[in-house]
Amino acid sequence: MALTTEWRSYGEFDVVLILQDGIVKEALTADAEVLHDFLAVQLPNIAAWEGDHPIEGDRFNPEAWGTLIISRDAIGDITDMDPEKFWAGVGIWFRSRGVDYNTPLADIASVD
Numbered sequence: 833m834a835l836t837t838e839w840r841s842y843g844e845f846d847v848v849l850i851l852q853d854g855i856v857k858e859a860l861t862a863d864a865e866v867l868h869d870f871l872a873v874q875l876p877n878i879a880a881w882e883g884d885h886p887i888e889g890d891r892f893n894p895e896a897w898g899t900l901i902i903s904r905d906a907i908g909d910i911t912d913m914d915p916e917k918f919w920a921g922v923g924i925w926f927r928s929r930g931v932d933y934n935t936p937l938a939d940i941a942s943v944d
Contacts (some may be wrong), residue, residue: 835906837878839870841917842898846925850881855892858883864940867925871933875908 838849839862846862848870860866860883869876890896901921902913926933931940 835878836903836911837870837875837906838894838897838903839867839901839921840894840898841901841921846901846921847885847897848881849894849897850878850883851894854894856887856894856897859885859887859891859897861885862925864925864929865937867921868933868935868937868940870904873908873934875904875906878906 834853835857836851836854838851840847840849846867848860848862848866849856850858850860858881860881862870885891894900899917900912900914901917903911905911922933926935926940929940
């Protein structure tokens with residue numbers, strides 16, 4: 833059972849997907865907290881993450897969730913990345929708030 837994660841841009845919002853053997857298992861609305869954990873040097877226990885979007889029909893396929901920004905394997909290694917989309921996302925979610933993706937969560941929450 834190989835778990836991987838993906839950050840994808842899906843229309844008006846971003847999602848973080850948890851995939852098991854390439855099939856979407858969970859889909860979480862991306863926010864600063866989820867992305868902070870996703871971008872952490874060492875991923876937290878992704879098997880315990882619970883999504884807030886239903887997975888049905890074609891949404892078992894990760895491509896149905898939009899354009900890939902970055903994907904990581906279960907131990908945190910980057911497996912694919914669109915650098916332009918990644919840095920644009922970091923700018924929107926973190927730097928526009930005067931913080932960075934590796935800023936402690938307490939500091940990120942205080943600027944919202």
